[in-house]
Amino acid sequence: MNxxxxxxxxxIGASTVAGVTAYFVRRFGQDEGRPGNNDAAGQVFTIxxxxxxxxxxxxxxxxxxxxxxxxxGSYTEADxxxxxxxxxxxxxxxxxxQVRAHSAEYAATVLNTEWAQMRxxxxxxxxxxxxxxxxxxxxxxxxxxxxxxxxxxxxxxAALTEVYEAxxxxxxxxxxDHVGAVVWxxxxxxxxxxxxxxxxxxxxRLGTHVIIVSTLAGTxxxxxxxxxxLQNPFSGSASVEPEAFRDALERLR
Numbered sequence: 270m271n272x273x274x275x276x277x278x279x280x281i282g283a284s285t286v287a288g289v290t291a292y293f294v295r296r297f298g299q300d301e302g303r304p305g306n307n308d309a310a311g312q313v314f315t316i317x318x319x320x321x322x323x324x325x326x327x328x329x330x331x332x333x334x335x336x337x338x339x340x341x342g343s344y345t346e347a348d349x350x351x352x353x354x355x356x357x358x359x360x361x362x363x364x365x366x367q368v369r370a371h372s373a374e375y376a377a378t379v380l381n382t383e384w385a386q387m388r389x390x391x392x393x394x395x396x397x398x399x400x401x402x403x404x405x406x407x408x409x410x411x412x413x414x415x416x417x418x419x420x421x422x423x424x425x426x427a428a429l430t431e432v433y434e435a436x437x438x439x440x441x442x443x444x445x446d447h448v449g450a451v452v453w454x455x456x457x458x459x460x461x462x463x464x465x466x467x468x469x470x471x472x473x474r475l476g477t478h479v480i481i482v483s484t485l486a487g488t489x490x491x492x493x494x495x496x497x498x499l500q501n502p503f504s505g506s507a508s509v510e511p512e513a514f515r516d517a518l519e520r521l522r
Contacts, residue, residue, distance in 0.1 A: 272498065275494075276491070276494045279490055279494050280487045280490050280491055280494070281487075282490075283486045283487060283489075283490035284483040284484070284486050284487040284490070285483070286486070287464050287482050287483050287485070287486030287487075288479045288480075288482060288483035288486075290465070290468070290482075291467070291468055291478055291479045291481075291482035291483070292475070292479050294468040295468070295475050295478055295479075296475065307470055310466060310467075310469040310470055311470070313466065314463070314466045314467065317459065317462055317463055317466065318463050318466075320459070321456075321459035321460065321462075321463050324452075324455060324456065324459065325456065325489075325492050325493075325496070328448060328452065328456070328496055329492065329495060329496060329499070331447075332447060332448075332496060332499035332500065332502075333499065335442065335447060335499075335502055336499060336502040336509065338442070338502075339439065339442045339502035339503065339509045340502070340509045342435050342438050342439055342442070343435075343439065343509060343511065343512075343513040343514070344513040345431065345435045346379075346431075346432055346435035346436055346439060346513070346514075347376070347513035347514045347516065347517035348513070348517070349428045349429070349431035349432045349435060350372055350375065350376060350428075350429075350432050350517055350521075351372075351517050351520050351521065352424075352425075352428040352431075353368070353372065353404065353408075353424075353425045353426075353428035353429045353432065354368055354369050354372040354425075354521055356421045356422075356424040356425035356428060357369070357407075357408065357411075357421070357422075357425045359417070359418060359421040360408075360411045360413065360418060360421060360422060360425070361411065361412065361413075361414075361418070364407050364408070364410065364411040367403075367407040368404055368407045368408065368425070369521060371400055371403045371404045371407065372404060372521050373518060373521040373522055374396075374400050375397060375400040375401060375404070376514050376517045376518040376521060377518055378395055378396060378397050378400060379397065379511065379514045380511050380514045380515055380518060382395045382397075383395060383397060384503070384511045384514075387439075387443040387501075387503040387504070388503050388504045388508070389504070390443075390501055390504060392444060393440055393443060393444070397436070401429070401432065401433060401436070404429055405426075405429060408422060408425055408426055408429065442502055442503075443501065443502075443503050447499075447500045447501070448496060448500050456493060456496065457493070460489045460490075460493060463485070463489065464482065464485055464486045464489065467481060467482050467485065468482065
């Protein structure tokens with residue numbers, strides 16, 4: 270299902286449930302003393318809604334930052350792989366050919382296999398680590414006759430280390446729990462309480478009250494839906510694309 274349609278359905282559903290609840294509470298509830306509750310209920314609502322808004326904002330900002338870091342990390346990993354290959358081109362045969370071939374294989378594995386696994390939320394499996402180890406072995410076995418070749422070998426090894434680090438970070442971002450169960454519990458419970466509290470207010474007409482509560486529920490649902498979609502930076506609405514490895518593969522062939 271289209272992500273926008275899915276989000277609209279969630280908003281409509283939450284707004285409808287909140288509106289129906291508000292209607293029955295106002296229509297069949299006790300009216301006595303309700304207008305007098307406005308001051309006390311308003312203060313409680315301000316505190317709860319403020320705390321909930323801070324929590325939602327903190328989670329959203331953290332997830333947006335995680336998405337940006339994941340996108341930046343993919344380019345760091347791919348660029349370091351190309352840099353290691355280009356540095357190895359100055360080394361004697363068969364090292365230069367072996368490094369280029371294994372680097373292309375690694376980029377293809379990430380692009381065609383690992384990215385689909387990360388997008389579906391599955392654990393990444395495949396020959397990725399073994400392919401990097403082959404490049405490391407190729408560089409370690411390279412025999413250098415001149416100082417500039419030794420420098421290029423050191424540069425290739427340093428770039429390969431950067432690939433290792435960026436890859437590890439990418440796998441952690443793909444498999445980690447970005448929003449834990451406790452945080453989700455606080456988000457959902459806070460949303461329910463913030464939506465129900467306005468039913469204690471008095472003074473508004475029935476139709477106006479239903480619209481207010483429905484709008485509040487829909488707005489909160491939009492934010493929760495955004496948090497849900499941003500949990501995995503490689504899927505959902507964020508969906509960091511493997512453009513970096515696609516470009517790298519073209520440069521390595």
